[in-house]
Amino acid sequence: MARNPARPLSPHLTIWKWGPHMLVSILHRATGSALAIAGGVLFIWWLTALAGGEASYAHFIDLMTSDRTGKLNLIPAIVLIGLTWSFFQHMCSGIRHLLLDTGAGYELKLNKMGSIATIVISVTLTILVWFAIFARGI
Amino acid sequence: MGTGTGIGRVRGLGSAKHGSHHWWQQRLTAASNLLLLVWLVVSLLRLPLYDYRALVLWLSSPWASVPLILATISVFYHLRLGLQVVIEDYQHDFSRVIALVLLNFYAIAGAALAIFAILKVAFSGAVA
Helix, strand or coil: CCCCCCCCCCCCHHHCCCCHHHHHHHHHHHHHHHHHHHHHHHHHHHHHHHHCCHHHHHHHHHHHCECCCCCECHHHHHHHHHHHHHHHHHHHHHHHHHHHHCCCCCCHHHHHHHHHHHHHHHHHHHHHHHHHHHHHCC | CCCCCHHHHHCCCCCCCCCCHHHHHHHHHHHHHHHHHHHHHHHHHHCCCCCHHHHHHHHCCHHHHHHHHHHHHHHHHHHHHHHHHHHHHHCCCCHHHHHHHHHHHHHHHHHHHHHHHHHHHHHHCCCC
């Protein structure tokens, strides 16, 4: 892995003008990592709390939603909404990757549109899901 | 080795014939994730999530517990493949080996915990 510092590096992040396709590319990795770690741990936590019986599940729900005064627990709410968006972003971006794997969608304009679409769709789905959740009170 | 022509030195050192395995498994689990997690999100939105009994009743049906177990396997395999690439991109010395071992521990232990919890609820839930 020893690199001769005298040799030039290929052009990297700093030299390119940022576009939506670059943003979506790095977001795919960032949201994937967040889902894999925070999402995975939360998923295990949810299921083991459920397996622990009624009291342990009630404790988990209290922690994730609101304290005894009925006030919303802000940090879990932010984490859950963030993970919801991460999920939809990773899903849309993943579908885009599957399409790109077929060799389609590399025309500059279409490629840019596709990457913007993943963000628009993921934000819209996140808003819809959380609107539905808050509308009925989890 | 090391004395022949250029082509002679590299002949036989090429593809181990599983070069596309990781790539293909990642696509395959991406597809199964898509199906299983869309099902899960729709199911969760239709359930009263705060209601312990409703969730236990839901998981006591094989039509819920089995897809949830499949989703667990698919998701944890997919996240193991994905994080492996992330680690390989950013960790270059011995820390890479440690990170990869920890990743495997996390993926396998996490999936085992989740599956055990699902089965426990599924098998004991109907009685409660």
